[in-house]
Amino acid sequence: MTERSEADGRRLTTRETAERLGVKPETVYAYVSRGQLSSSRAPGGRGSTFDAAEVDALARRTGRREPAPAEPAVRTGITLIADDRYYFRGVDATELAARYAYEEVAEWLWTGELRPGIRFTAPEQAVAAARRAVGALPVHCGSTDRLRVAVVAAAAADPLRFDLSRETVLGGARSLIPALVAALPTVGGGEHGTVDAGEPGASCGLAAQLWPKLTARQPDGPSLAVLDTALALLIDHDLAASTLAARVAASARAHPYAVVSAGLGVLEGPLHGAASGLAHRMLAEVLERGGAAPVVADHLRAGRRVPGLGHRLYTGEDPRARTLFGLLERVPQAGPALAAARDVVATTARDVPLHANVDLALAVLSVASGMPAEAGETVFAIARTAGWIAHALEEYGERPLRMRPSGHYTGPRPPQPLPSP
Structure with missing residues (x-):
């Protein structure tokens, strides 16, 4: 089994969890303290790991989403959205x-x-x-x-x-x-x-x-x-x-x-x-x-x-x-x-x-x-x-x-x- 397949759908690092939830690492531990997320000590005792399925379930409940990958910019002169307004x-x-x-x-x-x-x-x-x-x-x-x-x-x-x-x-x-x-x-x-x-x-x-x-x-x-x-x-x-x-x-x-x-x-x-x-x-x-x-x-x-x-x-x-x-x-x-x-x-x-x-x-x-x-x-x-x-x-x-x-x-x-x- 490859390193990738062991990680997918199983344990996530704090950084990976924060990225998947779209929050800061500090917020991840706030979820843990509130009982909304469980954690385990990483092998060797450095940091924590999180269950991927549990993280995804929390993301659905809170409306958080894993940040989308970077997209190429598209030039357009049609619509501008800025400062909670939009313009044609x-x-x-x-x-x-x-x-x-x-x-x-x-x-x-x-x-x-x-x-x-x-x-x-x-x-x-x-x-x-x-x-x-x-x-x-x-x-x-x-x-x-x-x-x-x-x-x-x-x-x-x-x-x-x-x-x-x-x-x-x-x-x-x-x-x-x-x-x-x-x-x-x-x-x-x-x-x-x-x-x-x-x-x-x-x-x-x-x-x-x-x-x-x-x-x-x-x-x-x-x-x-x-x-x-x-x-x-x-x-x-x-x-x-x-x-x-x-x-x-x-x-x-x-x-x-x-x-x-x-x-x-x-x-x-x-x-x-x-x-x-x-x-x-x-x-x-x-x-x-x-x-x-x-x-x-x-x-x-x-x-x-x-x-x-x-x-x-x-x-x-x-x-x-x-x-x-x-x-x-x-x-x-x-x-x-x-x-x-x-x-x-x-x-x-x-x-x-x-x-x-x-x-x-x-x-x-x-x-x-x-x-x-x-x-x-x-x-x-x-x-x-x-x-x-x-x-x-x-x-x-x-x-x-x-x-x-x-x-x-x-x-x-x-x-x-x-x-x-």
Whole structure:
């Protein structure tokens, strides 16, 4: 047995434990003194060792993570996150989202030009292809499944998809986003008085087109304003995992539809796009049980994080959440869900100084509007499509295949004998 295999999954040094927990060595011994971690004397009596499985369990309970390996820097002029605020092309993103519609903010991010009143429309051929493909899926499929299939269908309907010139990419993006919305089934199969994204000449905003795909309830002005602002706020957020995947695809000169497919593939992971759904279910349970305390206690007892709280890029409240909470206060039916969210934050704040993030705000909207738990993920995916396109446009201007790291081989050293049956 090699030295590496003896260490993996067994005993860790104090330094290794601190790195895995993301804390200082002094904090490791504080965990020991509180009974949260056990230790043994290292062979020879110098230092302590710790059980790797126990350390990982503590990391899950405390929300600590082993520091990620160093990543190569990616030049971008799209989003800056600094001092608990974030900016689109140097302009405060929350102010942009509060003043302009989703399409206007997307256009600003793509081109650096503001085009008031711009609306995205989808060609009939793309919408028809996307709807046929989505309609062939099993009924149990979720919205992200439908969006992934719709992207492929829309790509097949676009003979110009391999043209990576800026204007062609922009034209395709302006038609792809409403085509994705049009491909989603209307909840309950009924009409809501809004113009469908697939209808020729549709002139209403994307939020109004998306609303009936999320809930059977009739839309009102304040609720549509929350949805539209959420779409604009979620367009981009630095190099999230899905955005990095999109840039890798663009670096290989994949066409924009494939770039979006790469982003959607990563978004479907449980550590990225599913967060708002977890927060939705938690809020629904808080309302059902009449308070946050028992629900929070159940999460912590099971070793789970409380959904909708904390963000590694902000020390205080997520500015996206703060903006949406302000708008949700104007939505009368959002009162109970909003109070439940604040109860969750106040309950956890007794021990852990965590603030609300955008997933909790999306959960308030979805719970209050009678939307399913996956609605927040749908909103996120539609919104972020514009961000992935923005990053693709940047990456197309870089050296091809520049995002090609070298692997660090950790397997057996050659030469090894041929395996025998």
